[in-house]
Amino acid sequence: MKAVIFDLDGVLTDTAKYHFEAWKNLARSIGIEIDETFNQHLLGISRMESLELILQFGGRSDDFSALEKDELAARKNEAYRGLISGMTPADLLPGIGQFLRDLKEAGIKIGLASASRNGPFILDSLQITSFFDAIVDPAKLKKGKPDPEIFAAAAAQLKMRPAECAGIEDAVAGIQAINAAGMFSVGIATPAAAAADWRVASTAELTLERLKQHFTRKDK
Numbered sequence: 293m294k295a296v297i298f299d300l301d302g303v304l305t306d307t308a309k310y311h312f313e314a315w316k317n318l319a320r321s322i323g324i325e326i327d328e329t330f331n332q333h334l335l336g337i338s339r340m341e342s343l344e345l346i347l348q349f350g351g352r353s354d355d356f357s358a359l360e361k362d363e364l365a366a367r368k369n370e371a372y373r374g375l376i377s378g379m380t381p382a383d384l385l386p387g388i389g390q391f392l393r394d395l396k397e398a399g400i401k402i403g404l405a406s407a408s409r410n411g412p413f414i415l416d417s418l419q420i421t422s423f424f425d426a427i428v429d430p431a432k433l434k435k436g437k438p439d440p441e442i443f444a445a446a447a448a449q450l451k452m453r454p455a456e457c458a459g460i461e462d463a464v465a466g467i468q469a470i471n472a473a474g475m476f477s478v479g480i481a482t483p484a485a486a487a488a489d490w491r492v493a494s495t496a497e498l499t500l501e502r503l504k505q506h507f508t509r510k511d512k
């Protein structure tokens with residue numbers, strides 16, 4: 293194992309709850325009620341795709357122009373930015389700080405494969421930007437998770453082969469993306485974790501020692 297590639301929301305920090313809150317309020321403002329169960333489908337999914345899924349769920353797919361959809365997505369993001377504005381290193385999920393330090397010390401490369409365009413801002417707020425050897429810009433990708441493109445791009449930026457990498461995710465779509473990329477997948481907590489090569493109940497279980505024990509190469 294030469295590199296570890298992280299998802300952000302729900303893995304490094306618990307922003308998944310803020311995405312949910314912002315989407316729930318936005319959906320409600322246009323007469324659509326979403327719950328935690330529906331929210332599972334939004335994890336790892338880009339902003340515009342999430343909006344489309346919500347409109348579809350509410351039977352309102354054809355009710356908004358492209359411009360209005362842009363405005364709805366912008367409103368959600370504004371609300372979300374408000375919710376994450378006060379983030380500090382204290383918002384790192386349990387064990388993540390130590391895990392990043394151990395990876396760095398062991399010379400293992402660290403990458404970010406998040407669909408979020410707010411990723412760099414959040415890494416800065418958490419004061420962990422300097423740990424990352426590669427940060428994929430999701431705006432440059434053709435396909436979102438579950439397509440493997442984002443994890444393949446992270447490995448390419450790190451100059452690693454997929455089989456040398458582990459990917460860590462909390463979303464169904466994300467774990468599918470890691471598996472499809474040919475990397476060792478680690479799934480956190482959610483029901484999503486079922487398809488992962490190694491499942492942990494919480495980030496507190498993520499240690500370099502344990503990951504090295506579970507890691508297996510997935511050469512084709």
Ligand code: BG6
Binds near residue numbers: 408410463
């Ligand atoms: C993913 C989240 O990491 O990023 C999704 O799991 C979110 O919930 C997506 O929609 C895009 O995020 P952003 O910050 O660009 O709206």
Ligand code: MG
Binds near residue numbers: 336
């Ligand atoms: Mg996530």
